[in-house]
Amino acid sequence: MKPPPFDYIVPGTLEEALHAARQGGSEAKYLAGGQSLVPAMNFRIAQPAVLIDLNRIPGLDEVRREADGLHLGAMTRQRTLEHDPRVAEAAPLLAEAVPLIAHPQIRNRGTIGGSLAHADPAAELPVLAVALGARLRARSTDGERWIAASEFFQGMFTTALAPEELLVEIVIPPRAERTGTCFMEFSRRRGDYALMGLAAVIGLDPTGACLEARLVYLNAGDGPVAAPQAAAMLVGRRIDTAAAVAAAAHAAEKELAPSGNLHASPAFQRHLAHVLGRRAILTAAQRAA
Amino acid sequence: MPPNLHEIRVNVNGVAHASRVEPRLLLSDYLRHELGLTGTHVGCEHGVCGACTVLLDGQPVRSCLIFAVQADGREVGTVEGIAPGPDQMHPLQMAFWNKHALQCGFCTPGFLMTLLPYLESNPNPSPAEVRQAISGNLCRCTGYQHIVEAVLAAAEEMSSPTG
Numbered sequence: 323m324k325p326p327p328f329d330y331i332v333p334g335t336l337e338e339a340l341h342a343a344r345q346g347g348s349e350a351k352y353l354a355g356g357q358s359l360v361p362a363m364n365f366r367i368a369q370p371a372v373l374i375d376l377n378r379i380p381g382l383d384e385v386r387r388e389a390d391g392l393h394l395g396a397m398t399r400q401r402t403l404e405h406d407p408r409v410a411e412a413a414p415l416l417a418e419a420v421p422l423i424a425h426p427q428i429r430n431r432g433t434i435g436g437s438l439a440h441a442d443p444a445a446e447l448p449v450l451a452v453a454l455g456a457r458l459r460a461r462s463t464d465g466e467r468w469i470a471a472s473e474f475f476q477g478m479f480t481t482a483l484a485p486e487e488l489l490v491e492i493v494i495p496p497r498a499e500r501t502g503t504c505f506m507e508f509s510r511r512r513g514d515y516a517l518m519g520l521a522a523v524i525g526l527d528p529t530g531a532c533l534e535a536r537l538v539y540l541n542a543g544d545g546p547v548a549a550p551q552a553a554a555m556l557v558g559r560r561i562d563t564a565a566a567v568a569a570a571a572h573a574a575e576k577e578l579a580p581s582g583n584l585h586a587s588p589a590f591q592r593h594l595a596h597v598l599g600r601r602a603i604l605t606a607a608q609r610a611a
Numbered sequence: 612m613p614p615n616l617h618e619i620r621v622n623v624n625g626v627a628h629a630s631r632v633e634p635r636l637l638l639s640d641y642l643r644h645e646l647g648l649t650g651t652h653v654g655c656e657h658g659v660c661g662a663c664t665v666l667l668d669g670q671p672v673r674s675c676l677i678f679a680v681q682a683d684g685r686e687v688g689t690v691e692g693i694a695p696g697p698d699q700m701h702p703l704q705m706a707f708w709n710k711h712a713l714q715c716g717f718c719t720p721g722f723l724m725t726l727l728p729y730l731e732s733n734p735n736p737s738p739a740e741v742r743q744a745i746s747g748n749l750c751r752c753t754g755y756q757h758i759v760e761a762v763l764a765a766a767e768e769m770s771s772p773t774g
């Protein structure tokens with residue numbers, strides 16, 4: 323349970339880090355919070371020859387509110403997402419969901435950028451980024467590019483990032499008026515990976531009918547899984563009762579591909595998606611009103 | 612193989628240490644093997660059991676998921692540093708003793724290091740909140756019941772004017 327030897331680089335600037343990654347190529351790995359990478363190294367599942375520690379680069383954990391949304395530096399700790407009042411105000415969905423990620427000891431180290439780049443299908447933050455329509459800024463020595471969260475996740479533990487690219491910033495666009503959000507998940511114990519969970523984003527028009535709906539599920543496929551057909555069933559309707567949302571919550575099951583695990587069969591995961599979906603859609607709609 | 616050593620300076624329980632470490636040395640192993648502070652226990656070594664919890668700049672973290680080299684310039688707190696004196700115990704330790712909140716004791720340092728900062732920010736937790744606070748620490752002996760009782764007793768003791 324000890325990692326194999328590696329070279330350790332601790333850059334003081336972003337440019338140094340990008341340069342080191344360019345030089346290291348596919349043998350190099352960025353180290354963010356280390357709450358997924360270090361266990362993988364302890365098990366020797368991951369054996370990077372070069373580790374580039376991002377923890378001493380000033381400004382990479384900056385939180386800012388701008389006209390175009392909430393800017394979160396990639397090294398923003400989950401603890402900050404949980405407690406920073408600016409996050410709660412601009413993106414209450416994040417503040418609601420982040421306390422459900424693992425345990426305080428993990429959230430004190432784990433970062434938003436690290437979790438997104440790791441792309442675990444059971445993780446909360448990828449689902450939240452997709453549900454909130456986040457834009458992700460990636461840097462390399464070649465320059466920078468923006469990637470929509472909906473295009474960032476390309477499969478199990480796989481993202482659109484090239485090996486030498488670094489996710490540096492996450493931008494959550496401002497909430498539209500009359501928009502409510504809700505995150506719900508079911509886990510066997512507090513802090514365990516959830517067996518199923520979803521983020522619901524519901525926008526209402528001035529008459530109270532649903533204008534926009536987004537449903538994104540965790541542990542329902544090989545990445546964050548959106549259910550656009552079920553969401554479309556909500557649009558144009560009043561969704562203020564459990565009966566009004568039941569059909570869409572039920573239909574979403576068809577768009578999910580849960581693989582099951584030791585603790586939950588795919589059928590049970592679908593059942594959870596149905597029940598949690600009904601509750602989350604209704605709660606989000608109530609919060610939007 | 613050429614030596615791949617990094618100089619680090621770490622303050623552990625108020626004592627400054629200067630060491631040369633391999634990058635792959637985990638903070639948990641550094642504390643135990645280099646500094647002889649064996650109060651920090653190593654259970655699962657992949658961040659699940661919480662036995663190795665220490666304070667890094669005052670915040671509880673898994674010391675098996677941090678490299679010692681990352682603690683350069685930082686303050687680390689371990690279970691050896693929590694008692695007020697050599698013949699005294701911290702009120703939380705006393706409460707664990709009084710309420711039989713340990714049997715084999717292997718997990719206890721991790722529980723203590725998790726709970727100390729928790730009680731500072733939550734001086735009057737409910738039983739449900741205590742269970743949530745310790746959800747990241749595994750104990751295979753007690754069934755947690757006595758641990759919860761000890762935390763509630765310690766919270767009362769620590770928040771009383773004489774405590």
